[in-house]
Amino acid sequence: MLLMKEYQNNYYLVIFIFLNLFIGSSQTSSYTFEQYLINQRLKTDHWTYIHFLEKNHLTTEDTIHFYKARYYLNYDEDTLFLKHYFKSKQLFQKDSCHLIKASISALRWSKKSQEQWFLSLDTDLVCKEFKLKEINKIWWSGNKPLNFSAEEFPYPLQKDFLVLQKSVKKKKWKSVLLSVVVPGLGQYYLGQKQTFYIILLQHLLVGGMAAESIYRLGYKNIYSIFTIGVFGTFYFSNIYGAYKETDQIKVRYKKQFYIDAANYYNFYNCQY
Amino acid sequence: MKVPIWFIIWTVIICFDVIAQGDNVFEKLVVTNNIIDKHFEDKKQVILYKRRSLLKPDKKIKILNPIYWVSAGLIYLYQNVISEQIQSDCIYNVSCSEYMKQSIKQLGFIEGAMNGWYQFINCHGWAPGVYPEYKFLPNGKINNVIDERISE
Numbered sequence: 001m002l003l004m005k006e007y008q009n010n011y012y013l014v015i016f017i018f019l020n021l022f023i024g025s026s027q028t029s030s031y032t033f034e035q036y037l038i039n040q041r042l043k044t045d046h047w048t049y050i051h052f053l054e055k056n057h058l059t060t061e062d063t064i065h066f067y068k069a070r071y072y073l074n075y076d077e078d079t080l081f082l083k084h085y086f087k088s089k090q091l092f093q094k095d096s097c098h099l100i101k102a103s104i105s106a107l108r109w110s111k112k113s114q115e116q117w118f119l120s121l122d123t124d125l126v127c128k129e130f131k132l133k134e135i136n137k138i139w140w141s142g143n144k145p146l147n148f149s150a151e152e153f154p155y156p157l158q159k160d161f162l163v164l165q166k167s168v169k170k171k172k173w174k175s176v177l178l179s180v181v182v183p184g185l186g187q188y189y190l191g192q193k194q195t196f197y198i199i200l201l202q203h204l205l206v207g208g209m210a211a212e213s214i215y216r217l218g219y220k221n222i223y224s225i226f227t228i229g230v231f232g233t234f235y236f237s238n239i240y241g242a243y244k245e246t247d248q249i250k251v252r253y254k255k256q257f258y259i260d261a262a263n264y265y266n267f268y269n270c271q272y
Numbered sequence: 273m274k275v276p277i278w279f280i281i282w283t284v285i286i287c288f289d290v291i292a293q294g295d296n297v298f299e300k301l302v303v304t305n306n307i308i309d310k311h312f313e314d315k316k317q318v319i320l321y322k323r324r325s326l327l328k329p330d331k332k333i334k335i336l337n338p339i340y341w342v343s344a345g346l347i348y349l350y351q352n353v354i355s356e357q358i359q360s361d362c363i364y365n366v367s368c369s370e371y372m373k374q375s376i377k378q379l380g381f382i383e384g385a386m387n388g389w390y391q392f393i394n395c396h397g398w399a400p401g402v403y404p405e406y407k408f409l410p411n412g413k414i415n416n417v418i419d420e421r422i423s424e
Binding site: 192194195197198199202222223233234236237238240241244247248251252253255256259 | 278383385386387389390393394396398399401402403404405406407420421
């Protein structure tokens with residue numbers, strides 16, 4: 001019975017594809033068919049459909065790039081999507097639904113492709129669509145968090161934004177200076193209390209070992225040189241870590257804010 | 273002639289370590305020959321014992337640098353002799369020694385060593401509390417990247 005069902009499905013699919021190609025030949029786009037392919041996750045079938053249209057010159061070049069852009073958008077391939085988006089920009093900007101969908105998924109992309117996407121959007125278009133405006137605001141607020149306040153965002157995103165705002169205010173020289181004075185205090189300043197306790201404990205143990213060896217055996221002994229060396233590597237790596245972490249926490253909290261925002265707006269689905 | 277005690281202790285420890293390492297390799301060979309060949313058709317699924325590689329320099333001139341040989345040799349010795357005995361499971365996706373190897377390759381000896389050592393300091397039970405949610409992989413490990421400012 002199961003086999004029969006499978007054959008039946010394929011049979012309907014073949015008719016469906018044939019009919020759509022027939023409609024496609026008369027220069028009209030079949031949104032429902034595309035939506036069916038996307039919903040069923042028929043990636044290879046979707047690609048063959050687009051390739052068939054391209055090969056037989058059934059549509060114009062712009063629309064082929066438009067189809068390809070939508071295809072790559074649905075399968076989360078940002079660089080290929082952007083490549084085809086710029087070739088069919090005028091067509092794509094008329095489809096407001098996919099514009100919103102692309103900007104939601106753009107929040108999960110790398111920094112370079114995010115910049116390419118959000119800077120390419122026209123200001124008039126952004127002002128017209130309320131949701132596009134909101135997502136655009138989230139991207140700008142991630143880049144310049146001090147120019148925005150947390151109350152402007154929906155409640156579930158406010159906590160992330162406040163953490164991001166705090167991390168941006170942290171300064172390198174302060175964290176480095178604090179970790180020079182007390183090992184691990186720089187990390188405490190950055191909001192990592194757990195690492196502060198661990199680093200302080202490690203330094204106390206290794207420092208105690210080094211001090212004892214110097215007191216008993218003197219500076220010139222191999223054992224004391226070894227312990228001083230170990231303490232030195234711990235101490236300098238702690239300072240270097242504080243210096244590096246000030247930049248990296250900003251990247252981390254920004255990305256977490258973007259991912260949470262993308263998940264918050266993810267309920268949005270395009271209807272044809 | 274006086275022989276220092278610490279020298280004798282270290283040589284004995286290293287000898288035991290090398291012997292134990294030999295036993296470990298022998299056991300793994302027996303397992304691969306007798307069990308994996310018979311019961312698993314797809315051998316790619318089974319992780320076989322493989323000696324981990326030496327730190328490779330970017331430029332050929334670096335071979336002349338003695339610091340390169342010291343750092344590469346120490347990491348090679350740790351990965352293939354000591355790490356095998358500990359059988360540790362790191363909370364980070366890339367283990368501390370492998371991370372140090374990669375960071376020395378990218379950032380140079382001094383900065384790379386400090387970067388790797390900082391991860392070693394941070395490898396403790398409370399470390400997951402420091403990282404945000406997205407940094408965790410589906411297997412529960414932390415996705416550690418050498419320089420997040422560039423790669424993310």
